[in-house]
Amino acid sequence: MTVSSAKIHPASVVEDGAVIGENVKVGPFCYIGPNVVLGDGVELLSHVVVIGRTTIGKGTKIFPGAVIGGDSQSVHHSAVDTTLVIGENCTIREGVTMNTGTVEHGGTTVVGNNNLFLAYSHVAHDCRLGNNIILSNNVMLAGHVTVEDRAILGGGSAVHQFTRVGKQAFIGGLSAVSYDVIPYGMLNGNPGVLSGLNVVGMTRAGFERPVIHAVRRCYKQIFEGPESIRANAAAIRDEYLDCPPALEILDFIAADSDRALSSPNRGGKA
Known part of the structure; x- marks a missing residue:
């Protein structure tokens, strides 16, 4: 018709x-x-x-x-x-x-x-x-593959099957995404390595400086804590109940997935 x-x-x-x-x-x-x-x-x-x-x-x-x-x-x-x-x-x-x-x-x-x-x-x-x-x-x-809102994937990047790319994540050009990328995360390289937070994107989206600082602190606790990524995330969740972006990261990590999590170290771990 x-x-x-x-x-x-x-x-x-x-x-x-x-x-x-x-x-x-x-x-x-x-x-x-x-x-x-x-x-x-x-x-x-x-x-x-x-x-x-x-x-x-x-x-x-x-x-x-x-x-x-x-x-x-x-x-x-x-x-x-x-x-x-x-x-x-x-x-x-x-x-x-x-x-x-x-x-x-x-x-x-x-x-x-x-x-x-x-x-x-x-x-x-x-x-x-x-x-x-x-x-x-x-x-x-x-x-x-799942790609959440406002994510940006750079030219020539490739995402492995069943992988999740979180909200407002940034994937660098020519990167190989083999593991889940947390919301607001930045990933670069082949194999892809988590290289911090998409602070520029968060700023452009209107996040206030105290919120960005809180998310940075959360990121450090997750990836530099004494236990595995998921254990570290679970242990600190109650600290961030008043910080929605941090909770988005923590809930993303806690969710079921077929893939491991990208980390600042090469490859992924749980």
Whole structure:
């Protein structure tokens, strides 16, 4: 179904069954599959492929060469239809690829709102992305990766499957992310090593200086304490009940995960 306000270039193909919202713009040489839903105001510039059971939220803009909603590249992918859901007001630049989920792990890849995906970045099957995230050029997310709100991943960085990247974390360019990265953490290198807190990002987000100092103190207690990371975090939790950013870090560490935690030492530990 295509509404009358949509502008579809005659050189593009929109299969029967696709749902096209108000004021959608589809430039030349695009292909839109029969199970696609484009929200109001979505714009496909040209040479964009949107396939699979893919829903794209209103106001999202997609640049040439992107392939959105392709089958999972997992060796376990089955022929059963799975889904990709992209939120509102995302910018998806040239050559970006995003895959649908796998049946074995819920069947859905989820991308939140107001995210920026620079050229040739990749979002694999079953990933879960929050809001206001930046994936720089050539960032690669393997399957089942979670990226929380306002995280920034530098160009060419690669994230191992099942890894979590915490809220407002910063991943340096060309870094290999093999272990979970705490909220507000900074990780650099190959293999990736936790190199402190994203203080610049916290400052830009409006955190007051006493809060940043408290989070720094918490970080030091976690990673320089006498026990394991998780034991240190559990031991100090009551000290930070009035500091939400510190609690976010502590709760992230306490949560179940398939991966170890990145640390200032090479590799991860518990």
